[in-house]
Amino acid sequence: MELQFKSELTISESGFLFDHSTGLTYTLNSTGQFIFRKIQDKQNAMHILNFVMQEFDVSEETAHKDLDDFVRQLKEFDLVSR
Amino acid sequence: MTEKKAYSKPTIIRHSVGVQNKFGRPPATVPINRLDGFEVSELAEKYGSPLFVLSVKALRDRYRDLKRAFSTRYPNFQIAYSYKTNYLKSVCSILKQEGAWAEVVSGFEYDIARNIEVPGNQIVFNGPYKSHEELTRAFNDGAIVNLDNYDEMQVVEKVASELGKTLEVGIRINMDLNDPPWHKFGFNVEAGHAFEAVKRAEAGGKLKVVGLHIHTGTYVDDVTIYSRAAQGLVNFYSYIQEQLGVKLKYWDLGGGYASHNTLHGAYLPAEQTCPTFDQYAEAICPILMSGPFQAQDAPKLFIEPGRAIIDEPFSLITSVVSQKRLPSGQRGVLLDSGMNIMSSVQWYRYNFQSAQDSGTMLEDTIVYGGLCMNIDVLQASSSIPPVRRGDLLVIPHVGAYNISQSWQFIYLRPAIIAIEDGEVYVIKKAETRDYVQGFEDVPGKFITN
Numbered sequence: 001m002e003l004q005f006k007s008e009l010t011i012s013e014s015g016f017l018f019d020h021s022t023g024l025t026y027t028l029n030s031t032g033q034f035i036f037r038k039i040q041d042k043q044n045a046m047h048i049l050n051f052v053m054q055e056f057d058v059s060e061e062t063a064h065k066d067l068d069d070f071v072r073q074l075k076e077f078d079l080v081s082r
Numbered sequence: 083m084t085e086k087k088a089y090s091k092p093t094i095i096r097h098s099v100g101v102q103n104k105f106g107r108p109p110a111t112v113p114i115n116r117l118d119g120f121e122v123s124e125l126a127e128k129y130g131s132p133l134f135v136l137s138v139k140a141l142r143d144r145y146r147d148l149k150r151a152f153s154t155r156y157p158n159f160q161i162a163y164s165y166k167t168n169y170l171k172s173v174c175s176i177l178k179q180e181g182a183w184a185e186v187v188s189g190f191e192y193d194i195a196r197n198i199e200v201p202g203n204q205i206v207f208n209g210p211y212k213s214h215e216e217l218t219r220a221f222n223d224g225a226i227v228n229l230d231n232y233d234e235m236q237v238v239e240k241v242a243s244e245l246g247k248t249l250e251v252g253i254r255i256n257m258d259l260n261d262p263p264w265h266k267f268g269f270n271v272e273a274g275h276a277f278e279a280v281k282r283a284e285a286g287g288k289l290k291v292v293g294l295h296i297h298t299g300t301y302v303d304d305v306t307i308y309s310r311a312a313q314g315l316v317n318f319y320s321y322i323q324e325q326l327g328v329k330l331k332y333w334d335l336g337g338g339y340a341s342h343n344t345l346h347g348a349y350l351p352a353e354q355t356c357p358t359f360d361q362y363a364e365a366i367c368p369i370l371m372s373g374p375f376q377a378q379d380a381p382k383l384f385i386e387p388g389r390a391i392i393d394e395p396f397s398l399i400t401s402v403v404s405q406k407r408l409p410s411g412q413r414g415v416l417l418d419s420g421m422n423i424m425s426s427v428q429w430y431r432y433n434f435q436s437a438q439d440s441g442t443m444l445e446d447t448i449v450y451g452g453l454c455m456n457i458d459v460l461q462a463s464s465s466i467p468p469v470r471r472g473d474l475l476v477i478p479h480v481g482a483y484n485i486s487q488s489w490q491f492i493y494l495r496p497a498i499i500a501i502e503d504g505e506v507y508v509i510k511k512a513e514t515r516d517y518v519q520g521f522e523d524v525p526g527k528f529i530t531n
């Protein structure tokens with residue numbers, strides 16, 4: 001699955017996210033930031049899942065479910081294309 | 083191999099304007115992972131989830147604080163605990179140990195009090211419907227009976243004839259104190275009905291009016307309502323004393339004192355608005371002491387607290403079953419407990435606290451109960467950290483009405499435990515199917531082909 005951000009987004013070191021097109025702001029936790037940066041690096045969802053499992057102490061089942069939920073949320077917020 | 087980082091669920095939260103009130107109430111991010119010294123997770127594992135947990139210390143402390151506040155301001159004071167709020171035998175027994183009398187509003191509640199050996203003369207029997215048999219039993223036991231209506235007065239006159247003696251009674255009165263006023267119980271003062279009722283009771287020759295009872299409402303967090311009720315009692319007593327020669331043995335200000343739970347629609351959290359017991363007592367006692375009597379003859383003052391002493395001591399441990407995204411983008415969390423055991427969600431915005439360290443990333447969440455009913459929403463909007471299936475939440479201050487008004491529906495109702503001095507006691511076992519269906523019978527005719 002190809003994930004792509006719709007507009008120009010700036011994320012700070014602390015996980016504060018600014019959407020230049022809407023002016024809306026968000027906060028991401030560390031795992032959220034990690035995934036966010038992988039999307040910026042144009043990784044697809046399968047690869048991101050592997051990166052998460054390499055980086056963090058988490059089972060595949062949990063990581064997969066959480067990643068799906070996170071991506072769903074990015075779509076709800078209209079940050080990535082549906 | 084390098085050590086992997088600790089994982090937390092990836093989360094993104096959109097900032098919105100105007101979620102916090104102007105006092106910027108800090109959201110509850112501190113997990114409650116212990117209750118009275120016991121790990122929440124261990125309690126849930128051992129006794130199941132959901133699980134009601136009573137802190138006996140908190141109950142005794144609430145009771146003692148209330149008693150202290152009033153008895154230091156009024157010479158002849160007695161708490162009659164409102165059984166309907168939570169009539170678990172252990173709760174009623176602990177409060178009996180503390181010196182509480184019982185305030186009951188039905189024959190069933192009366193029976194609960196007698197069953198744990200509350201003496202008849204320490205029971206206040208209110209309620210709009212008391213049967214002939216129940217009234218006879220109460221007068222035989224020497225209970226305090228407050229009359230709600232003329233039909234009841236007639237029945238009690240009959241009981242007096244049957245017992246061959248004059249019976250002492252209290253009259254329930256109401257006043258225009260709140261908006262909308264509580265007119266359901268007793269006789270209205272402003273309309274002259276209360277005076278008529280006292281006059282009528284005395285005129286029949288079988289009854290003697292020795293008490294007045296008023297219950298101003300429930301969750302009354304405006305102490306001036308109690309001041310007005312107290313002034314109303316003083317004025318009314320002065321009037322019936324002067325006109326009819328009535329001498330009161332007691333007056334009863336009912337219940338209604340607020341607990342530390344926030345009502346829906348309240349602007350400020352209850353921690354900032356709930357009056358202290360001292361504030362209630364100060365609003366009531368000096369006014370009553372200005373009544374038409376010498377201090378040493380002060381009528382006994384009863385109050386009938388319910389939620390104010392029983393809400394705080396109980397918590398509910400409940401598990402997350404699932405979480406989902408709604409089309410609106412809002413997060414939904416589904417719990418294993420429903421409004422069948424949490425009926426007070428109608429009134430209260432409960433706090434849902436995580437029982438494990440879930441971080442500080444709070445997100446606006448709709449909290450669904452586990453019932454297969456669309457209306458089973460425990461909270462339309464609550465700030466909750468990321469949680470996943472199996473995580474535990476603790477809902478504090480759930481002691482009032484939830485248990486006595488619970489209903490059994492599709493799931494079995496959970497166990498209830500009490501903790502005191504480092505010991506856990508199961509005070510009510512979780513229901514079983516046999517328990518629920520035990521009174522059913524299937525006639526053979528319905529089974530054979």
Ligand SMILES: Cc1ncc(COP(=O)(O)O)c(C=O)c1O
Binds near residue numbers: 164167
């Ligand atoms: C007569 C009477 N006394 C006491 C109470 C207890 O009320 P609360 O739980 O608000 O203190 C009630 C409740 O409605 C009541 O009807």
